[in-house]
Every structure is written in C-alpha cells, then in structure tokens.
Amino acid sequence: MANNTPHAIRGTQDIFGADAEAFAFVVETFEHMRKLYRFRRAEMPVFEKTEVFARSIGETTDVVSKEMYSFEDRGGESLTLRPEFTAGIARAYLTNGWQQHAPLKLVTHGPLFRYERPQKGRYRQFHQIDAEIIGAAEPQADVELLAMADQLLKELGVADGVTLQLNTLGDADSREAWRSALVGYFRDVQGELSEDSQERLEKNPLRILDSKDPRDRKFVADAPQIDDFLSGEAQDFFGAVIGGLDAAGVAYERNKALVRGLDYYRHTAFEFVTDRLGAQGTVLGGGRYDGLMESLGGPATPAVGWAAGIERLAMLVGERSEAELEVAVVAENTEREGEAARLVSIYRNAGVVAELFATGSPRKRFDRAMKVNPAAVVSLDIRDGEKREAIKHIRENARVADIFAAFVTHE
Ligand code: ATP
Numbered sequence: 497m498a499n500n501t502p503h504a505i506r507g508t509q510d511i512f513g514a515d516a517e518a519f520a521f522v523v524e525t526f527e528h529m530r531k532l533y534r535f536r537r538a539e540m541p542v543f544e545k546t547e548v549f550a551r552s553i554g555e556t557t558d559v560v561s562k563e564m565y566s567f568e569d570r571g572g573e574s575l576t577l578r579p580e581f582t583a584g585i586a587r588a589y590l591t592n593g594w595q596q597h598a599p600l601k602l603v604t605h606g607p608l609f610r611y612e613r614p615q616k617g618r619y620r621q622f623h624q625i626d627a628e629i630i631g632a633a634e635p636q637a638d639v640e641l642l643a644m645a646d647q648l649l650k651e652l653g654v655a656d657g658v659t660l661q662l663n664t665l666g667d668a669d670s671r672e673a674w675r676s677a678l679v680g681y682f683r684d685v686q687g688e689l690s691e692d693s694q695e696r697l698e699k700n701p702l703r704i705l706d707s708k709d710p711r712d713r714k715f716v717a718d719a720p721q722i723d724d725f726l727s728g729e730a731q732d733f734f735g736a737v738i739g740g741l742d743a744a745g746v747a748y749e750r751n752k753a754l755v756r757g758l759d760y761y762r763h764t765a766f767e768f769v770t771d772r773l774g775a776q777g778t779v780l781g782g783g784r785y786d787g788l789m790e791s792l793g794g795p796a797t798p799a800v801g802w803a804a805g806i807e808r809l810a811m812l813v814g815e816r817s818e819a820e821l822e823v824a825v826v827a828e829n830t831e832r833e834g835e836a837a838r839l840v841s842i843y844r845n846a847g848v849v850a851e852l853f854a855t856g857s858p859r860k861r862f863d864r865a866m867k868v869n870p871a872a873v874v875s876l877d878i879r880d881g882e883k884r885e886a887i888k889h890i891r892e893n894a895r896v897a898d899i900f901a902a903f904v905t906h907e
C-alpha cells in the first residue's frame with residue numbers, strides 16, 4: 497500500500513467476505529421474520545435535527561451528552577447523524593400523521609453513529625436492525641416483539657447461551673417513587689461511587705444500576721428494588737407480559753437491576769445478553785417508551801420496540817461461506833465464447849448459480865474454473881474442426897445436468 501493513501505476513520509469498518517456474508521444473513525433472516533410477524537418496512541433519514549435526539553433520548557444520557565456526531569450544516573442548523581432509530585421513527589410518525597396506521601408495526605435497519613471508544617463489538621459507525629410497535633398500549637405488543645426477537649435468534653442459530661433478561665420500570669408514578677428511593681440510598685455512599693455515577697445521582701439515578709464500574713456494582717445489589725414501588729396497574733401490566741411470554745414459549749430471567757440507558761422507557765425493559773462476546777454482551781435491547789412522543793411535542797402515544805447490533809449478531813453467527821458456484825461454463829475455444837455466454841444466461845434465468853470463464857488464455861480457463869470449486873463444469877470446445885461439449889460433475893446437481901442436456905440437444 498502506498499504511504500499516502502487515506503486511512504479509514506477510527507471505529508468504522510470495511511466488512512467483506514465471510515464477515516459480510518454473516519452480516520447479510522442477519523439482515524435476510526430479520527426480513528424473513530418481519531414478514532412472518534407482519535411488520536411494515538420503513539427507510540429513514542441518516543440525519544435529523546439535533547433536537548430530535550436531544551429531546552427524546554434525554555440530555556442526561558451518555559448518548560446525547562457524549563456520543564453524538566453533531567455538526568452545523570451550511571445553513572447554520574445543528575444536525576446529528578442518528579445514534580439510534582427510535583427517535584427518528586417517532587419524529588416521522590408525528591410529521592407524517594402515521595397515527596392513521598396505529599397500531600403501526602414497523603421495522604428498519606441501517607447504519608448508526610456514536611462517538612465511542614472503538615473496540616471489539618463497539619464501533620463509531622455500526623448497524624442495527626430495529627422493530628417498533630407504535631400506538632399499542634397493550635402488553636400483547638411487548639410480547640409480540642419479544643417473541644419475534646426470540647425466534648430471530650433461534651433462526652440465526654445463536655440462541656444457545658443467549659438469555660432474555662426482563663424487568664419493569666413501572667408507570668410514571670412508580671418510576672418516580674423508585675427514583676427518589678434510589679437517590680436517598682446512593683446519596684449515603686456518594687463519595688464511594690464512580691465519578692460518572694456521582695454525576696448520575698442528580699440527573700438520572702436509575703442509570704447507576706446500569707453502571708459497569710466495580711465501584712458502583714458493589715452497591716447495586718442492595719439498592720431499593722422497583723417491585724416495592726409498583727402501582728397495582730403496573731403490576732398487572734408486567735404480569736400480563738410474563739403470562740404472554742409463557743404462552744408463547746419464550747424463556748426469560750428477571751433482572752431487577754436492568755434499566756436500559758435511555759430516559760424514555762416505561763414498564764417493560766429487556767435485553768438479550770450473552771457471555772460469548774466478552775464485555776460487549778448485549779446483543780438486543782429495548783422496551784416500552786410511552787413517554788417519548790410527548791417529549792417531541794406529540795400526543796401521548798404508547799409504543800414499544802427493540803434494536804439489535806448487526807455486528808454483534810454476525811459475530812455470534814460466525815463466518816459464513818459465499819453462495820456455492822453450481823456451474824462454471826468454460827469456453828475452451830474463442831469461437832465458442834458466444835454460446836458459452838448464452839448457456840450461462842440460460843442457467844442464471846433458471847435460478848442456477850453460474851459463472852462464465854471466457855477471458856484470458858483459452859487453455860487456462862478450465863483450470864481457473866476448477867479452482868473456484870464449482871459443483872459442475874461445462875466446457876464448450878472445438879476439436880478436429882468439430883464442436884464438443886462435456887460436463888464434469890464434482891457434486892451431483894440434477895438441474896445443471898438437465899439444462900446441459902437440453903442445450904446440447906438444441907445445438
Ligand atoms: P451498550 O451497553 O453495549 O453500550 P447500548 O445500551 O448503548 O449498548 P442500545 O442503544 O440499546 O445499546 O443499542 C442496541 C444494540 O445496538 C446493543 O445491544 C448493541 O448490540 C448495539 N450497539 C450499541 N452501540 C454499539 C456500538 N457502538 N457498536 C456496535 N454495536 C452497538
């Protein structure tokens with residue numbers, strides 16, 4: 497590589513080969529799932545006005561306070577590369593009057609941007625698949641989303657060693673009462689908490705429970721628990737979610753310290769976690785965000801959703817091979833290149849994975865074809881002034897043989 501070629505931006509990835517195949521497999525499987533569950537597709541802008549994220553995710557979260565890629569555009573407006581999907585989808589729901597579709601089951605996927613310390617499973621440009629149900633207040637919506645996530649992990653073949661951790665944050669009143677109790681509890685040990693958590697104590701004490709710092713962890717175990725503050729309604733809601741999961745055969749574990757990073761959550765909060773990815777163990781996370789639409793100036797709108805990192809899922813999937821070449825069509829004589837091209841298109845139109853070998857030295861084409869490990873090689877040649885066609889099967893494939901036979905007959 498020449499010394500003066502540009503470097504990639506830190507924390508971005510060039511995904512290629514077996515890794516790109518694993519990435520594509522995650523997206524394809526997700527597409528399959530969302531059709532099975534009848535979620536509609538949306539494509540969203542990569543950037544939004546900064547306020548869309550500041551007002552919804554919350555100024556006190558790490559995402560808004562430290563991780564956003566914000567910039568002024570040429571018109572002097574503050575814009576931000578999306579750090580998550582939910583806020584933009586909520587904005588779109590309000591600007592486009594998607595209330596008419598409620599309850600709206602929606603998915604999207606694509607790149608997101610966060611200014612984080614890059615490491616394995618943590619990037620500055622990463623990718624998520626995302627699923628939301630907007631305008632549904634019933635616990636059945638939470639159950640449907642969780643069942644889809646659970647089935648997705650199974651279809652990807654990564655469900656082993658991945659656990660669904662489930663919690664409730666209660667309704668607004670329960671959450672507020674719990675919050676006060678947490679402030680009281682952590683204030684007594686304030687000096688022993690991490691610097692980050694000392695700051696969180698004033699702004700967003702729930703997030704101390706989410707801290708990975710060992711100085712905080714040791715106090716988390718004995719912290720006040722949400723169950724002591726849940727209203728009857730909030731208890732019923734959580735009970736219905738659990739009942740629905742049991743009915744759908746979705747296994748879960750209760751994690752009373754699970755709060756999720758963002759401010760807008762109410763009731764159900766969940767994460768699918770694994771110990772197979774080191775420190776970056778959360779593969780999928782989400783919950784109910786009934787308060788979000790109002791923070792954007794819209795009408796009260798119940799909603800629930802989740803997002804999963806495609807890279808982390810792809811790491812669990814492992815390397816995947818590219819599609820097998822079913823037939824290599826070789827023109828061993830320049831005069832037969834046109835027919836070889838025609839045969840390749842016949843194969844492809846019939847849905848057979850085919851590749852043409854009709855460039856470079858005719859004598860080397862057959863060997864080049866063999867090197868890419870095709871299931872079969874068809875060669876078209878001219879010997880002693882006569883056309884010759886041959887098929888060599890490395891692995892049996894009836895369709896390849898039938899199409900070859902028909903082609904030879906019609907020559
Ligand atoms: P973490 O605790 O790992 O920082 P988070 O709570 O910030 O995760 P969410 O905002 O809930 O993550 O995003 C959902 C999912 O997106 C995560 O579970 C993870 O799989 C993925 N994800 C989040 N940030 C990154 C990143 N910087 N690089 C790669 N994947 C990420």
Ligand code: MG
Nearest residue numbers: 558559612757
């Ligand atoms: Mg994060």
